[in-house]
Amino acid sequence: MVKVRKAGEKDLENVVELVVRLKRLNSEFDPLLKVRDDVYVQVKNWVSGYLNNKGKLLLVAESDDGRIIGALVSEVRERLFYEPRMEGVIMDFYIMPEFRRRGIGKMMMDEAIKMLREMGAHVISAEFPAQNQISVAFYRKYGFRPMMNVYVKET
Amino acid sequence: MSSSGEDRTKKWYDTSIKVAKEYGGKISVMPKVPVKGLRDFSIYYTPGVAGVSLEIAKNPNLSFELTWRWNAIAVLTDGTRVLGLGNVGPEAALPVMEGKALIFKYLGGVDAVPLPIRVKSKEEFIAVAKAIEPSFGGINLEDIESPKCFYLLDTLRKELNIPVWHDDQQGTAGAILAGLFNALKITGKSISDVKIVLFGAGASNIAAARILHAAGANYKNMILIDSKGPLHAEREDMDKLMLNNPWKYDLALKTNKERSKTVEEAMKGADVLISASTPGPNVIKKDWIKAMNKDAIVFALANPVPEIWPWEAKEAGARVVATGRSDFPNQINNSLIFPSVFRGALDVRARGISDEVIVAVAKEIAKYAEERGITEDYIIPTMEEWEVYPRAAAAAAVEIVKEGLARVTTTYNEELERARSIIAKSRASMEKLMKEGLIKELPAELMR
Numbered sequence: 001m002v003k004v005r006k007a008g009e010k011d012l013e014n015v016v017e018l019v020v021r022l023k024r025l026n027s028e029f030d031p032l033l034k035v036r037d038d039v040y041v042q043v044k045n046w047v048s049g050y051l052n053n054k055g056k057l058l059l060v061a062e063s064d065d066g067r068i069i070g071a072l073v074s075e076v077r078e079r080l081f082y083e084p085r086m087e088g089v090i091m092d093f094y095i096m097p098e099f100r101r102r103g104i105g106k107m108m109m110d111e112a113i114k115m116l117r118e119m120g121a122h123v124i125s126a127e128f129p130a131q132n133q134i135s136v137a138f139y140r141k142y143g144f145r146p147m148m149n150v151y152v153k154e155t
Numbered sequence: 156m157s158s159s160g161e162d163r164t165k166k167w168y169d170t171s172i173k174v175a176k177e178y179g180g181k182i183s184v185m186p187k188v189p190v191k192g193l194r195d196f197s198i199y200y201t202p203g204v205a206g207v208s209l210e211i212a213k214n215p216n217l218s219f220e221l222t223w224r225w226n227a228i229a230v231l232t233d234g235t236r237v238l239g240l241g242n243v244g245p246e247a248a249l250p251v252m253e254g255k256a257l258i259f260k261y262l263g264g265v266d267a268v269p270l271p272i273r274v275k276s277k278e279e280f281i282a283v284a285k286a287i288e289p290s291f292g293g294i295n296l297e298d299i300e301s302p303k304c305f306y307l308l309d310t311l312r313k314e315l316n317i318p319v320w321h322d323d324q325q326g327t328a329g330a331i332l333a334g335l336f337n338a339l340k341i342t343g344k345s346i347s348d349v350k351i352v353l354f355g356a357g358a359s360n361i362a363a364a365r366i367l368h369a370a371g372a373n374y375k376n377m378i379l380i381d382s383k384g385p386l387h388a389e390r391e392d393m394d395k396l397m398l399n400n401p402w403k404y405d406l407a408l409k410t411n412k413e414r415s416k417t418v419e420e421a422m423k424g425a426d427v428l429i430s431a432s433t434p435g436p437n438v439i440k441k442d443w444i445k446a447m448n449k450d451a452i453v454f455a456l457a458n459p460v461p462e463i464w465p466w467e468a469k470e471a472g473a474r475v476v477a478t479g480r481s482d483f484p485n486q487i488n489n490s491l492i493f494p495s496v497f498r499g500a501l502d503v504r505a506r507g508i509s510d511e512v513i514v515a516v517a518k519e520i521a522k523y524a525e526e527r528g529i530t531e532d533y534i535i536p537t538m539e540e541w542e543v544y545p546r547a548a549a550a551a552a553v554e555i556v557k558e559g560l561a562r563v564t565t566t567y568n569e570e571l572e573r574a575r576s577i578i579a580k581s582r583a584s585m586e587k588l589m590k591e592g593l594i595k596e597l598p599a600e601l602m603r
Contacts, residue, residue: 025394097397098388098408 002069002104004111007058009051014068015060016044022094029129032152047073057088057115061095061104070095072108076119088116090126105138164459170601171250177598181253182260182269185584187223216562219292219504226501226577228293229270230255233280235300239458245271248298255297255322262544263494264574264581265501267295277303284311284319292501295493296321301358302400318500318508324362326489329496329513330535331363331429331454332370334487336521337534338475342450344426346371350448352425354439354462355432356381361402363429364410369510370517375412378421379403385421387411418443427452430462438462444471454478456487475531484532491520491536495544498574499551504562512554519550545574 007015020043026033036042050056050073061070073092079085090112095104113124126144128135175181188199197203211217219225234248252269259267270287274280284294284307294317296307304321311319320326339346351372353360356379368374379386386407390396396404415421422428422443428451430439439455439462447453453473455461461478468476477485496516500508523543524536536543552570555561565573588594 021391021394024391028395028398096389097393097404 001064002099002102002107003062004059004070004104004108005062006115007051007060007071011060011068012044012048012051015058015071015073016040016047018068018071018094018096019043019047019073019092022092025094026129026132029131030152032154033129050075055119057112057119059108059112059115061099061108063099069099070104070108072112074112074116076116076121079123084122086120086122088113088119088121088124090124093126093128106142109142173601174597175250177601178595180250181257215289216504218289219562223266224290224292225504226264227266227268227291228259228295228497228501229287229291230259230267230295230297231270231272231284231287232297233274233299234271235298235303237298242300245273252297255295258490259295259494259497260581261494261585262490262538262578263498263548264577265494265497277306280307281310281314285315288315288317291317292504293318293320293497295497298323301361302402304358305361305400305402312507316506318497318505320493320496320508321358321362322489322493323358325366325508325510325513326493326496327359327431327456327487328363328366329492329517330487330489331359331456332366332514332517333491333520333524334454334477334485334535335367335427335429335452336370336517337524337529338427338452338477340521340525341529341531341534342426342452342474344450344452347373349376349426350424351377351427351429352421353377353379354428354430356386356403356406357431359431359456360429361406363431364406366510366513366517370514374406374409377406377410378413378415378425379406379410380418380421384417385411385415387414387416389414419446422446424448425451427454429454429456431456432462433457434460435462436460436464436467439468441467441471444468444473447472450474452476454487475534477534481538485534486537487535488538490538491543491547492516495547495574496551498544498548498577499553499570500555502548502570502573502577503552503555503565505555505560506562507560508551508555509558509560511558512551512560515550515554516547519547523547541578544578545571548574 020040023035023039023043027035050058056075059072060068063069071092071094072090074088074090077087077089079087116124126139207221211221230252232248232252234245235242237243237248237251248271249269252271256267256269259265272283274283294311296304296319299307304323308319308321308324351367353364360379364377364379367377383392386403388408390407393404393407396407423446425447428447432438434457435455444451444453451473452475453468454477455463455468456479458479461480465476465478465483477487479487496508520536520543523546524534549567549571552565553567556564585594
């Protein structure tokens with residue numbers, strides 16, 4: 001059985017590994033998401049800030065044999081102009097290939113939504129590359145819809 | 156390749172160009188009805204032929220009985236990966252498809268139409284294949300780049316009601332399996348137990364993994380190796396593969412249970428090595444073969460030079476060695492497979508050719524060699540053993556019927572006889588034309 005729980009210090013290396021994989025996956029969808037050479041260090045510094053932080057939520061999925069096989073990075077943000085005022089944002093969400101299509105994604109998302117609500121969020125959003133059809137299908141399946149567009153162009 | 160090898164290749168190139176020019180290509184359409192006067196065209200053409208049309212309009216399946224469709228296939232390509240030449244385009248693919256059509260006719264009695272097409276996308280390719288379906292009893296896909304070839308084969312196998320075949324995948328995999336069956340008999344090993352390393356993860360080895368599985372091999376005991384090393388579920392480029400080559404991704408998930416991360420680890424204790432990668436020698440190291448199990452089986456299939464010379468593989472401890480070359484023992488050659496598979500498939504008006512058909516054909520070819528007495532140097536028949544083609548055709552036909560993929564039924568012996576007679580007739584007509592001088596001898600000065 002796979003367990004979903006909050007990440008601790010000892011999980012950091014494993015979580016960084018998974019988040020870097022996700023950043024590399026993002027690169028496949030848009031040339032403006034090409035990862036930097038120092039992506040590993042950047043991710044490590046960034047993810048460290050999500051451990052033991054009140055407004056942040058870092059979840060991991062752990063397999064029977066104790067491997068970290070999934071990670072979800074999220075936080076609660078205040079919406080300055082809109083109701084509801086607090087929004088839980090899922091920023092990074094990755095599951096190792098061999099553990100996909102087993103409902104682990106849903107388990108992690110359900111847990112994240114539950115905890116983000118406990119942290120005050122009344123709306124949940126997810127950020128991912130526009131061309132990632134797998135994510136589009138995943139979130140649509142669980143009742144999400146597109147709200148804001150982010151358009152880019154190089155200068 | 157050595158410089159003498161290059162010289163030899165250059166000589167073949169020159170000869171082929173001169174011959175192509177001399178004969179104006181390699182094949183033509185040959186009538187099969189007697190024409191004694193123009194009156195006969197009232198039968199073959201209008202008004203008589205309208206009756207045939209009306210019959211077929213009522214029942215389109217009659218096109219298999221009342222036209223050449225029962226024996227006609229398209230050799231279809233977009234010219235994106237012609238031989239080892241790469242994307243040379245459809246026109247440049249035509250002489251190759253003509254050559255393939257000639258082999259189909261000579262070894263299988265199949266009327267094959269070379270059909271390179273100019274298409275911009277895989278969707279357009281699918282649309283063309285669907286559009287030509289009514290004219291043919293089968294489609295042989297040829298020389299299409301990977302991974303597009305997987306998508307095309309999978310999609311067309313599902314969506315067409317005639318057999319669709321891609322020789323670089325199924326033909327080669329079938330020939331590998333035929334050789335492997337006998338190599339395993341010689342070494343007293345069982346396909347369900349052996350550890351198999353597939354070196355190279357292109358069209359043929361990806362298909363080989365699937366066909367080996369259909370034949371009883373365990374995915375967990377297979378390891379595929381590409382230019383980045385062994386495939387496994389945790390490899391860094393897995394997501395990239397998921398998006399760009401789902402076939403390879405799928406195998407990365409299923410294979411390599413032991414999670415070998417280097418070629419050396421993968422080779423350790425392997426029973427079988429099937430290499431379909433880049434021309435050698437020295438692509439496969441002797442040390443790798445030394446690390447294999449006792450009585451190792453090594454197939455080094457790159458052309459023109461195998462990944463390791465057969466004698467080197469043997470020095471390193473291999474017991475059975477096969478290559479893709481006719482001048483060494485044990486040539487793993489898809490020409491043993493495709494003419495017969497289509498002969499059998501066409502004769503039962505097949506709707507498709509499943510992986511199990513390929514396994515059945517490989518078994519039959521292996522059995523044929525076994526009946527003649529297999530040794531380390533004879534695990535697979537040579538192309539000159541004519542009887543193997545009708546035998547393989549009969550095995551294909553019977554398996555297609557068994558799986559409910561045939562429009563008409565047959566028995567092994569019936570198909571054996573039919574295939575023998577069709578193939579013999581095809582060869583006899585060519586011999587007759589040559590004897591009569593209607594097909595001229597190759598100019599002697601070109602053959603020096």
